[in-house]
Amino acid sequence: MTTAARAWILPANQPPARFYAGGERIAAFRGTGPAQPHTPEDWVGSVTTLFGHDRLGLSTLADSTLLADAVRAHPVSWLGADHVARYGDDPAVLVKLLDAGQRLPVHVHPDVPFAQRHLGLGHGKTEAWIFLEPAPVWLGFVRDVSREEVRSWVRDQDVDAMLGAMHRLQPAAGDAVLVPAGTPHAIGRGALVVELQEPTDLSVLMEWKDFAIDGVRDGHLGLGFDVALEALDRRGRELIEVASWRESSAEDDGALLPGAAEFFRAERLRGDSRCDAGFSVLVVADGEGVLVPAHGPEIPVRRGVTLLTPHAAGDLSLEDRGGLEVLRCRPPAA
Structure with missing residues (x-):
């Protein structure tokens, strides 16, 4: 029986030593032992690597085969003929469990045109969160902001100004929230979410103060902030528009995130x-x-x-x- 002829239970796949805290809620959800420090992400069924890495992030099946290798060997069996005709052997999605042991920093993900133009990639990073355990989130700007204002916030690490210029939402357990690429965002401490996203690890940090990362060196995808911050959608949005990205359907069955x-x-x-x-x-x-x-x-x-x-x-x-x-x-x- 080939790997593509059966369903697989997936063990945890948690990249170590991430720059923000978490992991305890994932361990409790999975019913495993105590979590290792700073393991706030579980990359589920992943053929995607962490940015700058060759292997870290890839999922391994129970027979020790890398999922990426299994899919490449039998793409039609894994993905279906119609999918392969459009996307090749790219599953075109990445799923994570994410445990915010502290509020995540304000950051932004590039869209497809930016990723193609500056990084030679076919995917950006639109994502969505389905909340198992809720916490506040910050999403999109309340007003138009200029390049100069954003650059001063990032240069001075003026976190209060960043958060103060963003909409704050309070999802409930079961809610689904869409985060279009280009939208500034942060997830509050205490959240446990199932995250769906385009299959990349592309993040531009706007905030890194008090986090275990050198944002000046590592926060801009190797592009420099002058280029990287062009991925940011600086438009102000009405609350009604941002709220429409949240689907409060915890009691409903069926399709989520139609947008x-x-x-x-x-x-x-x-x-x-x-x-x-x-x-x-x-x-x-x-x-x-x-x-x-x-x-x-x-x-x-x-x-x-x-x-x-x-x-x-x-x-x-x-x-x-x-x-x-x-x-x-x-x-x-x-």
Whole structure:
């Protein structure tokens, strides 16, 4: 049986020594032992590496095969013929668990045109958060800001001015929030989120004071801040527009984040459910049950388990054994 003929339970994949605190909530969610310090991210089903690294961030299957190698060897089986025709052997999505052990710094991710022009990449980093445990977030500017003002904030590390110029939202557990590329943002301390994003590790830091990183050296993707800060959307936005990026649908089943469909797809599944075939990452948000793929063995699941389903595993069924809730994360439609 090839790696693409069955679903896989994925172990934690937490890059060490990140520059911000966290990891305890991921360990509690997964039901594992004490967390290592500064392991606030779990890269789930990843064929993406950390910026500047050749291997760190890549997921390994239970048979010790790198997922990236498995997908390259059998792209149609893993991703489906329609996906391969459009994206090649690129799964075109990255999923993480993110545990904000402290408020994350204000930062911004480039969009596709910026990433193509300055970094030679085919993806930017639009992302979205689905909150398992909520905390405040800062998202977008309340008014237009000039290049000179932004550069002075970054140069002087004027964090109060940055946060004061941004909208502050308070998501609830289960809410989904879209973060378009170019939007300045920060996640508050205490959040545990399932994060979907374009498959890159591209961040431009606006803030690094009191964090374990040399932002002057490492905060600009090697481009220098004069270039890197051009990735920032400096427009002011009305609160009603920013609030529209938040989908308060914790009690609803079905598709989440319809505004993100060109970048990734997500859906919430509760109770007994059926899904069509396709490459996907499943995060069991609550309860317990059984995953029954059309091909390959049944897999008991419970809160905190993450799974990967290749296209060749066929249609999927989820059988509820008590309070089952699953988040299914997928690439954009081909």
